Amino acid sequence: MKNDFKGIQKCSCQGNCSHLLSRRGFMRSLLTTVVSIPLLEFAQPALSANHHAKALVLSCIDFRFMTAEQQFLANILPQQYDWTALAGASLALSGFPHEAESTAFLDQLDLSYKLHSIEKVIILDHEDCGAYASLIDPNLHQNPEREYQVHSDYLNQAYRMIDHRYPNLDVELYFVTLESEFQLVT
Structure with missing residues (x-):
């Protein structure tokens, strides 16, 4: 040319x-x-001054629970949360399957806190989790009491990690059953 x-x-x-x-x-x-x-002209910048989130939600990637989780969250935090999903949810914070999962969550937590002024973190573990089965025991779901205890242990470990980093944030821990019951873990 x-x-x-x-x-x-x-x-x-x-x-x-x-x-x-x-x-x-x-x-x-x-x-x-x-x-x-x-x-x-209609595009609005994503400035924290314009919007705040009440919480950052961490769930597992398992699609079987998405609808129930969305309904549960709609009842307690109508459209006012950031959401991230990692295989195993609380298990990912222990570095499963790689330390990068824990780092990724902490990066998301930092951003959610800084950009959206979150007040709490909600972690949703669930029954019959493949990530837990692959790391802990492939038959874990066959013993409901043990399964709940293992999840409870990892959820509380995640709580301590978040509380250490952000002591001013509330942290709510839930174990979700296959029947879509949300059990508060303490």
């Missing part, structure tokens, strides 16, 4: 090539630009 004296680029192949911008292509790109610029 070379520049014409009027600032218009011309192709050295005398206009017989397909890469030149056609009049229709030019009009289409112009129309897209004209339509999209006014839409940018």
Whole structure:
């Protein structure tokens, strides 16, 4: 391509090539630009002064519990929470399957605290968790009392980690059953 004296680029192949911008292509790109610029006026910056979250929620990645968790959270924190999911939830904070999971959660906690002024952390572990089965015991779900105790231990370990880092935050721990019962863990 070379520049014409009027600032218009011309192709050295005398206009017989397909890469030149056609009049229709030019009009289409112009129309897209004209339509999209006014839409940018509606975009609002994500400033913490504009919105706050009540909590950061940590759940497991298991899709079987998503609907129940959303309904539960809607009752206690209607659309006022940040949410992150890691396999095993509280188990991830112990570094399972890699230390990076714990680091990732702590990074999210720091950001949620700084950007959205959260007041609490809610951790949702659940029954029949594959992450727990792979680390602790593949038959853990067959002994409900032991399963609850193991989750309770990891949930409380997560509580201590968060409390050490942010002693001013409330931390709520829950164990969710397959029947969508949310049991508060103390």
